[in-house]
Amino acid sequence: MTFIEFFKQQFIEEGNTTRKMLSRIQEHQLAYQPHPKSMDMKRLALHIADLPGWIHLIFTTDVLDFAQPYHQPEIHSTDDLMAYFEKRYEDGLSTLVPENEALLNKPWTLRNAETIYSVEPKIDVIRMSLSQQIHHRAQLGVYLRLLDTPIPGSYGPSADEAVFQKAEAAV
Known part of the structure; x- marks a missing residue:
């Protein structure tokens, strides 16, 4: 398996989980x-x-x-949020192609004007980006739990889904 194939598999799996979480x-x-x-929920x-x-x-x-300016849309609804997620998901997925394997060792810089935060190979920044998605999705899970919103499972059923499954089994 190439790195691109591995990242694509992870990207799709994490995207499915993120989609479920954002939709709540x-x-x-x-x-x-x-x-x-x-941060506020929005x-x-x-x-x-x-x-x-x-x-x-x-x-x-x-x-x-x-x-430099970084533009994001204004969201006012779950539909706006999901549309933006789907656009950004497709953007990311479109670049997980075999020919980009050759770019993985090129350096990528994160900076604020003259202050350089990091210079790392693109492969490391991709891994960090996937980890960031997981990390912030967990934060969102805490927010939703505090608001008593049922949480979907990530790597198996959540406590909310387990209760639902037990209730179904009893019927």
């Missing part, structure tokens, strides 16, 4: 913020929806400079 957000929850130091969800597109960004650029 309700419009009235977008302003929710569990702590003053936490900002967190938008970041999660954007992360699959970072795969495209990594393959098509050599740098992300936070000093």
